[in-house]
Amino acid sequence: MARYSYEARSLTGNLQKGVVEAKDEAEARVKLRAKQLIPMKFKVLQGAADQKANTTKVSFFTPKVKTKELQIFTRQFATLINAGIPILDALRILSQGGTDKLIKEAIIQVSASIESGKRLSESMAQYPRVFDSLYCNMVKAGEEAGILDVILLRLSTYAEKSEKIKGQIKSALTMPIFIMIAAVLVITGIIVFIIPKFEEIYKSSGKSLPGLTQMVVDLSGLLRSHWILIILGLFAAVYAIVMYLNTVEGKRNFDKMIINAPLIGDVIQKISVARMSRTMSTLLSSGINMLEAIDIASKTAGNYVIEQALKNCKDAVTVGKPFNVPLSRQKEIPQMVAQMVSIGEQSGSLDTMLAKVADFYEEEVESSIRAMTSLIEPIMMVGLGGMIAFILIAMYLPIFQLGDTIG
Numbered sequence: 001m002a003r004y005s006y007e008a009r010s011l012t013g014n015l016q017k018g019v020v021e022a023k024d025e026a027e028a029r030v031k032l033r034a035k036q037l038i039p040m041k042f043k044v045l046q047g048a049a050d051q052k053a054n055t056t057k058v059s060f061f062t063p064k065v066k067t068k069e070l071q072i073f074t075r076q077f078a079t080l081i082n083a084g085i086p087i088l089d090a091l092r093i094l095s096q097g098g099t100d101k102l103i104k105e106a107i108i109q110v111s112a113s114i115e116s117g118k119r120l121s122e123s124m125a126q127y128p129r130v131f132d133s134l135y136c137n138m139v140k141a142g143e144e145a146g147i148l149d150v151i152l153l154r155l156s157t158y159a160e161k162s163e164k165i166k167g168q169i170k171s172a173l174t175m176p177i178f179i180m181i182a183a184v185l186v187i188t189g190i191i192v193f194i195i196p197k198f199e200e201i202y203k204s205s206g207k208s209l210p211g212l213t214q215m216v217v218d219l220s221g222l223l224r225s226h227w228i229l230i231i232l233g234l235f236a237a238v239y240a241i242v243m244y245l246n247t248v249e250g251k252r253n254f255d256k257m258i259i260n261a262p263l264i265g266d267v268i269q270k271i272s273v274a275r276m277s278r279t280m281s282t283l284l285s286s287g288i289n290m291l292e293a294i295d296i297a298s299k300t301a302g303n304y305v306i307e308q309a310l311k312n313c314k315d316a317v318t319v320g321k322p323f324n325v326p327l328s329r330q331k332e333i334p335q336m337v338a339q340m341v342s343i344g345e346q347s348g349s350l351d352t353m354l355a356k357v358a359d360f361y362e363e364e365v366e367s368s369i370r371a372m373t374s375l376i377e378p379i380m381m382v383g384l385g386g387m388i389a390f391i392l393i394a395m396y397l398p399i400f401q402l403g404d405t406i407g
Helices: 025-034 048-054 067-082 087-095 101-115 120-125 133-145 148-205 211-225 227-245 248-259 265-285 290-300 304-318 324-328 335-347 350-406
Strands: 002-010 015-022 037-046
Touching: 002 025, 015 025, 025 037, 025 304, 067 087, 067 101, 067 148, 087 101, 101 120, 120 133, 133 148, 133 265, 133 290, 148 211, 148 265, 148 350, 211 227, 211 350, 227 248, 248 265, 248 304, 265 290, 265 304, 265 350, 290 304, 304 324, 324 335, 335 350
Parallel strands: none
Antiparallel strands: 002 015, 002 037
């Protein structure tokens, strides 16, 4: 936590000065607004610079632990804690097993940190490659409530459901990717190996080629004579795109584009809403307060548009409004979610309602992926057939013209 000195005005216009503790300036502003103060100026006193310096940056190229491995570790950890084994002994037992290398390294460092006097959640927070903010906050809630084994089992279930959604997406994309690779190989083979044979035959005739045929012949010559530059150019383009997507601006623009894209945008929205609802349900049922749950859920939604929609709700909840009121104003969030949240808040079972929302959208994701796959595959097959037909027509066009001349 960092300390900030501030200048703010009250609702009556009086200037006030003071000090507030917060993770960052945005949280400091929220805390001041909760006191009905309008922030004017902030100054870092202590902690923010050190916190920023010590934060481990997790980039696109940083190796991350597999969700399946983390789920297995979490379930085993919960079983050991439930059996009455102390945390340090449980971590030592798990570090000696055949677990993932990244997890094993993190366990060893976490054990050393606990021995130095730190809590489990604090120690885990130092290794974001393995334990993200959701995981650490859930563990912290479990420590404070004395139900660490229950919380770890909930985390394991959450990871299992997240892995199920990822598996569905991967299986849905396998066939389209295979078709795309096959299309590139087939078309490249035709252009590089088949078209030159036709070109030799047409040159011996001494007649000029139709424009369509000449275009395909020129493309074949370009690929054969500059294939190294073309491959290097493709690699450079892919690398540039990956680097851009690894920036904050690039990820935001990509998330905005993909959630509004035809066909796939609806699926992405459902995935993000399901993940957000599941996260909030898990957090609230574990005793974490609403503001903290909104903050963590927004970071784990997986899409910048949904993340911003949730963050827009935070200020309203801070000043005492029900969560469903600002949520219903977010066009990126389906109205059904806001209605279910409203029912949950009125009945005092918000975590249960959010779990039902997550179940509903996870099923929707499954059916949407099946529908999308059944639509994408024939479209790609038609596209592949159309490109091959175009090339064949271009190469046989001179023969057709010759036949017309003879006729």
